Amino acid sequence: MVTRWLLASLASLQIAVAAGPDLDLGSMIRPSPAGARFIDENFYIWCGTMVRGDDGKYHLYYSRWPRALGHYAWVTHSEIAHAVADAPLGPYRHADVTLPPRGKAFWDGLCTHNPTIQRFGGKYHLYYMGNTGDGVEMKTLNWVHRNNQRIGVAVADRPEGPWRRSDRPLIAPTPGFYDALACSNPSVTADGKGGYLMVYKAIGDKNPLPFGGPVVHIVATAADPEGPFEKHPTPVFTKEGEKFPAEDPFVWRGEDRFWAVVKDNSGVFTGAGKSLALFESGDGFDWRLAKHPLVSTTQVRRPDGSVERLYSLERPQLYFEGGRPAVLFCAADTDKTRAHSFNIQIPLGP
DSSP: OOOOOOOOOOGGGOOOOOOOTTOOHHHHBOOOOTTOEEOBTTEEEEEEEEEEOTTSOEEEEEEEEEGGGOGGGHHHHOEEEEEEESSTTOOOEEEEEEEOOOOTTSTTSSEEEEEEEEEETTEEEEEEEEEOSOOOOOSSOOHHHHTTOEEEEEEESSTTOOOBOOSSOSBOOOTTSTTSSEEEEEEEEEOSSSOEEEEEEEEOBSSSTTTOBOEEEEEEEESSTTOOOEEOSSOBSOOTTOSSOEEEEEEEEOSSSEEEEEEESSSTTTSSSSEEEEEEESSSSSEEEEEEEEEEOSEEEOTTSOEEEOSEEEEEEEEEETTEEEEEEEEEESSTTOOOOEEEEEEBOO
């Protein structure tokens, strides 16, 4: 159990985050009310990252694409949208589309996905994956789009925008490196020393195409939140003998170390099957499984004591209040047909 919380002063006005020496996020999970869901019957909703604005409102950025196109259209037709609420658990109301399509000639012109929001230096930085391609939705992945995945950042003075997008990606594949095929799923935090640390999903080209692989995670650092980011050479969140052990990292700097929640694809880290796992690192480069590795299985408790059994609980993102994790946001669906998806908000206690 966490026995104390100490506020840490982080650089560039990022929310201060504190953590005791034995952070146990799993023990902090509280029942999730029925209304703590962001659902749209006409759209798949995936991801979900939230920030509190100076207006006192809670601003949620999420991926969405038309439900009629099926689950796999996330790779061709996703767009990052914006919803607003008066409380961290919602209810959230759709407000606008933050990063709409802007033409296949742009690196992120047809698809934007994987948002994660941070406030650095008084500005809002929305990191995300973008791609382009032929725009054809398919019953399986459109590999042209999947293998054109790149990472970028959009910047605004206010949560509602306007957002400044770059004509060049922030992170792009490097030939011969672990990300030679594609890059996605960015997470960024201030490093406590005036710089910035990113962890992202990297897909190599050593294994047979179109899937490629192996799929690992890479750390990159920068002096400015808009880059340039320098890639570091050693993959993280790896497991010997596993080609794709983890994804969806969310990283933050605590009192004395870095922390990360990742999706454990098959339970190789937690021993609990498909789940969320907690990692820690003293320097942001050398990561190890935390003392309390299990954050959550795909089962969510309700206030009445019943259990909601989900097929997926992915894309973890944390919202902090008073320096401690207060809400866990996750993408969810209910069965393997993946006929619909939504964002779920799970409160965290002390």
